[in-house]
Amino acid sequence: MKLLVGTDFSENAQNAMDFALQLAKAHNSSITLLFAYTPVYDFAAQTAEYITTVEQQATKELKSLTKKCKKEGIEIDYLIEQTTPSSAICSVADRESFDLIILGSQGKSDFPSKIFGSTTSEVIRLSSTPVLTVPAGAAFKAMDNISLAMELNREDIVFLGQLIALTRHYRLPYQIIYIKKDEDSLPEMPFSELSMYLKDRFPELVISFDTLAADRVDEGLKQYTQQHPRTMLSMFSKHQGFFDYLFRTSHCADMALHTTVPLLVLKSKKF
Numbered sequence: 001m002k003l004l005v006g007t008d009f010s011e012n013a014q015n016a017m018d019f020a021l022q023l024a025k026a027h028n029s030s031i032t033l034l035f036a037y038t039p040v041y042d043f044a045a046q047t048a049e050y051i052t053t054v055e056q057q058a059t060k061e062l063k064s065l066t067k068k069c070k071k072e073g074i075e076i077d078y079l080i081e082q083t084t085p086s087s088a089i090c091s092v093a094d095r096e097s098f099d100l101i102i103l104g105s106q107g108k109s110d111f112p113s114k115i116f117g118s119t120t121s122e123v124i125r126l127s128s129t130p131v132l133t134v135p136a137g138a139a140f141k142a143m144d145n146i147s148l149a150m151e152l153n154r155e156d157i158v159f160l161g162q163l164i165a166l167t168r169h170y171r172l173p174y175q176i177i178y179i180k181k182d183e184d185s186l187p188e189m190p191f192s193e194l195s196m197y198l199k200d201r202f203p204e205l206v207i208s209f210d211t212l213a214a215d216r217v218d219e220g221l222k223q224y225t226q227q228h229p230r231t232m233l234s235m236f237s238k239h240q241g242f243f244d245y246l247f248r249t250s251h252c253a254d255m256a257l258h259t260t261v262p263l264l265v266l267k268s269k270k271f
Contacts, residue, residue, distance in 0.1 A: 001029040001166075004098040004129075006089050006119075008035070009061045012104035012136045017065060019262070020102045022140035023132075024074045026169050031069060032098070033062055033078040036088035055080055086122035093129040100166060105133040105256050105263070124237060124252050124265050130166060131265045133256045143262070144230040147175045149221055151236075152187030152194065159236045162266045164202060167232075173206035175231075179220040180213050218254055225261045234264040 005020045007013040017033075024031050035058045039051050062078040069076040081088035093101050103120050124131050146167050150156060163174075176194070178187055191209040198207050214220030225233055237252045252265045 001027040001099045002097070003029050003031045003100050003102055004034060004089065004093050004096075005031055005102045006034050006036075006085065006123075007062075007065070008085075009058075010104070012134075015136060015138065016102055016104040016134040019132075019134045019138065019140050021069060021072055021074060023100075023102070024069075025072070026140075029099075030075040030077075032092075032096070033065055033076065034081065034089060034092055035062060035078070036081040036083055036085040038084050039082065051082070085119045086126065089119075089123050090127045090129075093127055098129055101127060101129050101131045103131065103133050105135045105259065120256050121254075124256055128267050130162065130267055131256075133259070133263045133265070135260055135262070138260075138262050142230050143170070143172060143232050145173045145175055145228070145232075146170070146234060146264075147177055147224065147228065147231045148234040149177045149179065149217070149236075152178050152189045152191075154189050156236055157197070159266045160198070163234050163264070164205070166264070166266075167234075168202075168205070172232075173208065175208045175210055177221070177224060178209070178211045179217050180211050181215060181217070218258075221255060222258065225259055229261060232262045232264060233259060234266060237265050237267050 212220040
């Protein structure tokens with residue numbers, strides 16, 4: 001498995017890096033570190049000096065991080081891209097066929113370029129690669145289970161396969177969550193049917209089910225994560241067209257900015 005880890009060298013970036021190291025060990029994965037920045041084009045001489053300074057600092061930091069990974073026995077390399085962080089992350093992930101993007105959900109850094117914050121939301125919206133966001137203080141070893149928010153549509157079964165492929169080596173139990181927004185609403189696929197399918201397909205896995213009543217999906221999930229602070233929350237993100245991107249709010253992108261637990265966003269393919 002190939003992991004792409006975006007960094008701006010902030011404290012939260014280091015926490016996301018530590019999380020990625022543990023994932024890499026669990027999967028026997030390789031890691032590529034990515035730092036991206038956008039030069040400020042003013043006077044040519046000042047721009048050249050800025051680029052030289054930023055890349056020298058970034059190279060020093062990246063070499064320090066790669067040294068740490070190699071001591072852990074992890075195969076690692078790094079890239080420096082001269083473009084916006086979200087564009088760099090999405091482009092590299094797609095071009096190099098990465099299996100997972102890992103980012104901090106927010107971060108404060110004195111470095112000239114910052115990745116986390118709005119960039120994390122942009123990557124979730126635009127990337128066709130699954131994205132794992134890691135909030136400050138989250139630790140891989142502290143996870144007790146993996147929770148998955150589903151609408152219980154049959155067409156979403158494919159996402160379950162993605163989730164299990166990415167996480168089955170963690171050897172954690174799964175909990176599937178259905179957010180019930182209406183007293184009279186019924187899911188397309190009841191828990192009983194999904195349970196039978198999963199037991200037949202993945203008999204070795206421990207999977208439970210829970211229904212939460214909430215007026216909005218994000219409210220229900222925030223309530224769930226407050227009650228389960230040691231979970232990794234997973235959500236589905238279907239590819240949005242251009243006008244959807246402009247005018248609709250992404251539950252996944254919103255959760256990435258506010259969640260206090262690691263959030264794994266699984267992506268549908270672009271059509």
